[in-house]
Amino acid sequence: MTKLSVNINKIATLRNARGGDVPNVVEAARKIESFGAQGITVHPRPDERHIRYQDVRDLKPVLTTEFNIEGKPIQQFTNLVLEVKPAQVTLVPDAEDAITSNAGWDTIKYESYLKEVISEFQKHGIRTSIFVDADKKMIEGAAKTGTDRIELYTEQFATDFAKGKEDSAKAYAECAGLAHELGLEINAGHDLSLDNIEYFKKAVPHLAEVSIGHALISEALFMGLEKTIQQYLKFLK
Ligand SMILES: CC(=O)[C@@H](O)[C@H](O)COP(=O)(O)O
Numbered sequence: 001m002t003k004l005s006v007n008i009n010k011i012a013t014l015r016n017a018r019g020g021d022v023p024n025v026v027e028a029a030r031k032i033e034s035f036g037a038q039g040i041t042v043h044p045r046p047d048e049r050h051i052r053y054q055d056v057r058d059l060k061p062v063l064t065t066e067f068n069i070e071g072k073p074i075q076q077f078t079n080l081v082l083e084v085k086p087a088q089v090t091l092v093p094d095a096e097d098a099i100t101s102n103a104g105w106d107t108i109k110y111e112s113y114l115k116e117v118i119s120e121f122q123k124h125g126i127r128t129s130i131f132v133d134a135d136k137k138m139i140e141g142a143a144k145t146g147t148d149r150i151e152l153y154t155e156q157f158a159t160d161f162a163k164g165k166e167d168s169a170k171a172y173a174e175c176a177g178l179a180h181e182l183g184l185e186i187n188a189g190h191d192l193s194l195d196n197i198e199y200f201k202k203a204v205p206h207l208a209e210v211s212i213g214h215a216l217i218s219e220a221l222f223m224g225l226e227k228t229i230q231q232y233l234k235f236l237k
């Protein structure tokens with residue numbers, strides 16, 4: 001079984017559109033858990049345009065499933081993660097002006113930097129994952145950083161799959177196999193959806209967890225959160 005962690009950034013985006021507290025992010029997370037999701041993911045960005053640092057603090061005491069905090073390990077982010085102590089931190093090399101995450105780590109160039117940051121989180125009992133492209137060199141580099149997990153960056157898969165390209169998950173399956181051989185656990189995320197998740201799950205071995213936000217919240221507008229989550233859970237069995 002692969003765990004579903006729901007990224008609730010988009011709930012916060014909707015709330016922020018009016019400046020009030022509707023929809024309430026904590027209530028949404030509780031409902032998502034009650035509908036069967038096995039985790040909640042947040043990706044606070046320095047401009048707090050969706051999930052705010054305070055949301056992350058408010059969520060921690062009420063969550064009953066796995067809490068995953070994603071982001072670029074700038075000092076402010078690192079301090080927040082060490083304060084909140086989630087089950088997992090996912091490190092993402094976010095560019096300053098990016099609309100959303102758009103690249104994995106260069107694990108060769110940043111090996112010593114990642115080693116240092118990862119060991120700091122691990123010292124505090126926080127599992128680490130690093131966001132990487134489906135590139136075998138980057139997977140080998142990731143293994144050298146001491147990270148517990150990698151998160152395969154799936155945007156390219158989602159684009160290729162939507163175009164009907166054959167073997168759209170091939171590189172991901174090979175990288176997951178290699179990562180497993182190297183002792184890493186495997187997560188995946190970005191642009192996964194009800195259209196592509198069944199194919200991805202069947203094609204890619206050793207998948208511990210997927211984090212899904214943008215498509216899942218969009219699908220829930222039409223199907224409702226409960227039905228949407230249950231459909232994902234069916235595909236991830
Ligand atoms: C790492 C990743 O792929 C997701 O966290 C994605 O970046 C979500 O962030 P946004 O909600 O800001 O698009």
Ligand SMILES: NCC(=O)COP(=O)(O)O
Nearest residue numbers: 007189190191211213214
């Ligand atoms: N780590 C990926 C994530 O949390 C959600 O990405 P997306 O589904 O919003 O593209």
